[in-house]
Amino acid sequence: MIGLLWGTEGMPRDINGRALRATELVYAANEAGIANEDIYLDPIVSPVSVEINQIISSVEFMSMVGEIAPEAKSTVGLSNISNGTPNHLRGILNRTYMIMLNKYRSLYSAIVDIFDDELSTLATGGMEEICGLVWGIMDGEEPDFFTLSEKAIQYAKTTRVLMGRSLYSDSWMEI
Numbered sequence: 001m002i003g004l005l006w007g008t009e010g011m012p013r014d015i016n017g018r019a020l021r022a023t024e025l026v027y028a029a030n031e032a033g034i035a036n037e038d039i040y041l042d043p044i045v046s047p048v049s050v051e052i053n054q055i056i057s058s059v060e061f062m063s064m065v066g067e068i069a070p071e072a073k074s075t076v077g078l079s080n081i082s083n084g085t086p087n088h089l090r091g092i093l094n095r096t097y098m099i100m101l102n103k104y105r106s107l108y109s110a111i112v113d114i115f116d117d118e119l120s121t122l123a124t125g126g127m128e129e130i131c132g133l134v135w136g137i138m139d140g141e142e143p144d145f146f147t148l149s150e151k152a153i154q155y156a157k158t159t160r161v162l163m164g165r166s167l168y169s170d171s172w173m174e175i
Helices: 015-031 052-062 079-083 087-101 117-123 128-138 149-162
Strands: 002-004 040-042 073-077 109-111
Touching: 002 015, 015 040, 040 128, 052 087, 052 117, 052 149, 079 087, 079 117, 087 117, 087 128, 109 117, 128 149
Parallel strands: 002 040, 040 073, 073 109
Antiparallel strands: none
């Protein structure tokens, strides 16, 4: 069962709304005889250009999945994060957000672009230095951009946008 954390009032406003909705869904599923290990919770990823707090809330929710529903799994429609953005930005947005969602090792599955080789590498545990960079920025670290490779700069800038530390615009990579 996939439990979309969408309530009668629409998308939850924050992490607390997601946690409440997840708890309600898991309880109802358990009452109907569905075991936690057969439940996938989807916090609903929204586009970067819509509401940054929703993006951050989904990441925060991932840290709670194991507490809310032990043995339940998580899933996301990853490309939602880049929906409506220029094509040349979609890959870096999708890849960076997948790293962010997986910080707590709780992202079980995602709908992804299987033709994005770099995304596949990240999904299978590659590019550890990039993951460490993204997770460090999430924890408040500020990297020295003069010491980073061009690829690392792209991930660092994108993480700052997805964390709400830089404003989203179609030109954030150029700034």
